[in-house]
Amino acid sequence: MKTIQTICFLLTVAFSMQAYAADDLSEKLALIKLPPGFEIHLFAENVPNARQLALGDNGTVFAGSRKAGKVYALVDREGDLFAEGIYVVDRDLSMPSGVEFRFGSLYVGALSEILRYDDIEDSLDNPPEPVVVTSGFPGQTHHGWKYLRFGPDSLLYVPVGAPCNVCDQPGFAQIRRIMADGSGMEVYAEGIRNSVGLAFHPDTKGLWFTDNGRDLMGDDMPGDELNFAPDSGMNFGFPYCHQGDTPDPEFGKGKSCADYTPPALVLGAHVASLGLTFYTGKMFPASYTNQLFIAQHGSWNRSEKSGYNILLVKFDGNGVVTGSEVFASGWLQGQENWGRPNDVLQMRDGSLLVSDDQAGVIYRISYVGQ
Numbered sequence: 062m063k064t065i066q067t068i069c070f071l072l073t074v075a076f077s078m079q080a081y082a083a084d085d086l087s088e089k090l091a092l093i094k095l096p097p098g099f100e101i102h103l104f105a106e107n108v109p110n111a112r113q114l115a116l117g118d119n120g121t122v123f124a125g126s127r128k129a130g131k132v133y134a135l136v137d138r139e140g141d142l143f144a145e146g147i148y149v150v151d152r153d154l155s156m157p158s159g160v161e162f163r164f165g166s167l168y169v170g171a172l173s174e175i176l177r178y179d180d181i182e183d184s185l186d187n188p189p190e191p192v193v194v195t196s197g198f199p200g201q202t203h204h205g206w207k208y209l210r211f212g213p214d215s216l217l218y219v220p221v222g223a224p225c226n227v228c229d230q231p232g233f234a235q236i237r238r239i240m241a242d243g244s245g246m247e248v249y250a251e252g253i254r255n256s257v258g259l260a261f262h263p264d265t266k267g268l269w270f271t272d273n274g275r276d277l278m279g280d281d282m283p284g285d286e287l288n289f290a291p292d293s294g295m296n297f298g299f300p301y302c303h304q305g306d307t308p309d310p311e312f313g314k315g316k317s318c319a320d321y322t323p324p325a326l327v328l329g330a331h332v333a334s335l336g337l338t339f340y341t342g343k344m345f346p347a348s349y350t351n352q353l354f355i356a357q358h359g360s361w362n363r364s365e366k367s368g369y370n371i372l373l374v375k376f377d378g379n380g381v382v383t384g385s386e387v388f389a390s391g392w393l394q395g396q397e398n399w400g401r402p403n404d405v406l407q408m409r410d411g412s413l414l415v416s417d418d419q420a421g422v423i424y425r426i427s428y429v430g431q
Contacts, residue, residue, distance in 0.1 A: 086420065089399050093391040097431050098346075101389070104414055104425040105135045105144035111416040111423055112158040113208055113336060114406035115167070119182045122406070123150070123167055124416060124423065125160040127206050132157050132169055134185050135423065142412075142425060148185040150178060158257075159207035161217065163241065170207025170219060173200040175243065195243035199224070199232065208336065210259035213266045217241060218249065220256040220270070227254075227275045227300045229312055234299050236270065236290070250290045252297040252321055257335040258404075263351055265380040267291035269325070271334040271355060274303055280363050283307050285334040286324035287355070287374060287382070295322045325382045332368030333358035336404030336416075344411025345428045351376055356402035356415060359393065369393035371402055371415060371426075389426065392417075 086103070093101050105111075105122070110129035116122060122135040122144065130153050136146035150167065151157070159170030167178040169191070175198070176191035199205065204222025212218055216238040223234040236250045236259070249268075258271040268290045274283040283303035290297075298305070298321035300312040305323030308316060328334050337355040352375055359368035371389035376382055392400040401419040408414060413426040 086422070089420075090424075092394060093389055095389050095426065099426060099428050101424050101426050103143065103422055104137075105147065105423040107147060107421065108133050108135065108416075108423055109421040110418045111403065111421060112206075112418055113160050113404045114414055114416050114423070115160040115162040116406060116408065117162050117167070117182045118165060120409070121182050121185070122414065122423070123160045123162060123181075125158045125169065127156050127158045127418070130154050130157065132160065132167075134181070136185070144423070146185075148188075150181065150185070150188045151176075151191065156202065156206040159209040159219070161209035161211055163211050168194065168209055168217065170209045172202065172205050172207070173198045175207075175209070175217070175219070175239070193243075194241075195239060195246065197243075197246055198237075201233075204255040206257070208257045208259055210261070211241075212238070212261055212268065215241065216245075218259050218268065220253065220259070222253075222255040222257075223299065226277060227309060227312065229300050236268075247293075249293045250295050250297065252299045252301075253288070254299040258337040258355065260337045260339055260353065262376075262380050263339050263341050265291070267380070269337070269339075269353065271328075271337060272297065272299075272324075273333055274330060275300070275309070276331070276362055278303075278310070279330075280365070281330045284330050285328035285332055287326040287328060287334070287353075288322070289325045290322075296320075297322050297324070326374060326385060328355075328372070328385075329357075329367050331360035331363045332370075333360065334368075334372070335402075338405045338407055338413075340407060340413070342407055342411025345413075349373075351380075354388065354405045354413065356405050358401045358403055358418075359398055366393055366396055366398060369398050369401060371405065389415075 110126040124133040132150040134148040135144035155172040157171040161168045175194040201224035255273040272286040301316040302318040355372040357368040369392040373388040406414040415424045
């Protein structure tokens, strides 16, 4: 009898804790500030350390992770805009942060390897063994996690972060690109400390990417960068020059910032600008068309925290940056953060998903009108 009572008690406690956690998160979501007419709700819970997002042909949402070592598949079975089905595609991988989907296959960036899971949406209950597309990337873990994006040229673009806060080491601080089968690896751009966000402009087709600035130069220096690389062979200055106009105190000696491509926009210092996407949907007002959303993960070593936002970068009709403003905020309350936005993904209905690797959830932002 005591055993049965104990089990009932534990079940009651577990249920209460789960209900409390759900209520607690609902209260926190009410803290999120959005422009008039927009709403935010949970799309998926229990997605530990959710990082980059990708959308399958059949509507499956895939999420990588970094610390968890897992790749998730999320399915809205009931059509209620909430993913009831959560599958683990693979586990025990090395920093499988980056995910991308193409022609029925899921591509995963796992540190030194790019893996491919074929026909994945038809086998979520029993995922296939991955095909190793390439194992030609460095294995250093410092800034080693990946972000994957297929370009308009059908090549897969992959950043290779610097294995340090600041250093000059050949073979790093790059964006590379490869064929879908892993062949033809080449360096596309250099001088990039740590990019964890790539996107191609829907009209100009040029590559835009975020780059996290170095640490230990104070609270306000240097700023993160939003960079534009329409052609291969460009150098964005790391480790010699930061934010386009600030020589590095050690590696910048004898160098000129004028010799490198400056950022299109300097973002806040230490805000950790990560995943980004251009908006091409029909749900949001027309003024958002071809504008850029950036997930700002938030600072970790600033005396007063910054970031923890979704930033909106504005472009004119020629694809030129004209300014920026905070689109969503509230994950930081005072100096306490309860969530960290990591990536943004546009859904087919025009809503925007946001991964949060601190809260282990994915949000859905929609426009309901004023």
